Amino acid sequence: MDQYGYDMKALSNLLIKAEKRGVITGVPTSPRGPRLSHLFFADDSLLFCKANSVEWRRLLRILGIYEAGSGQKLNLHKTSIFFSWNTSVERRQEILQQSALQETQRLNTYLGLPSFVGKSRKQAFCNILGRVSQKLGNWKVKFLSQASKEVLLKAVVQAISTYSMGVFQLPISLCKEINKLMQEFW
Known part of the structure; x- marks a missing residue:
């Protein structure tokens, strides 16, 4: 495994531990299935948490720890946020202001397959x-x-x-x- 693989394994471990401790909340994969806090594909990442400012700040702290340990930095120009349909406009605006990121309206496909x-x-x-x-x-x-x-x-x-x-x-x-x-x- 190359250095990048070890770094992604470290980020994965940080996210898994944070979810187990209740710091962040992943999305359910099915009604009784496990929750998903992240997906990694090649050099792309999808991170999941509840749409509130508390979990957003916690996720940013986890990314900060990862950046400090690995030397890799989040590319803000390639980063966007996707909200579920039931996230209020007020909550979206609050998180977008905190993050200084752009919102994407649709995740149609990823790697040629439908995202949803x-x-x-x-x-x-x-x-x-x-x-x-x-x-x-x-x-x-x-x-x-x-x-x-x-x-x-x-x-x-x-x-x-x-x-x-x-x-x-x-x-x-x-x-x-x-x-x-x-x-x-x-």
């Missing part, structure tokens, strides 16, 4: 169908040999949905539509 999946799972993953359709609808692919079409289907089109399936269970209706597009292309 609501009641309509098919709608959350409709971009997959669009990407498959776009790959197959390119006029240049009409001139491909049968073997080249097979490679395109297996290597490119199936990879688009397989990556998503590694994280989410896609709706059957969406899988059928992707399959239909592939059959029509073939």
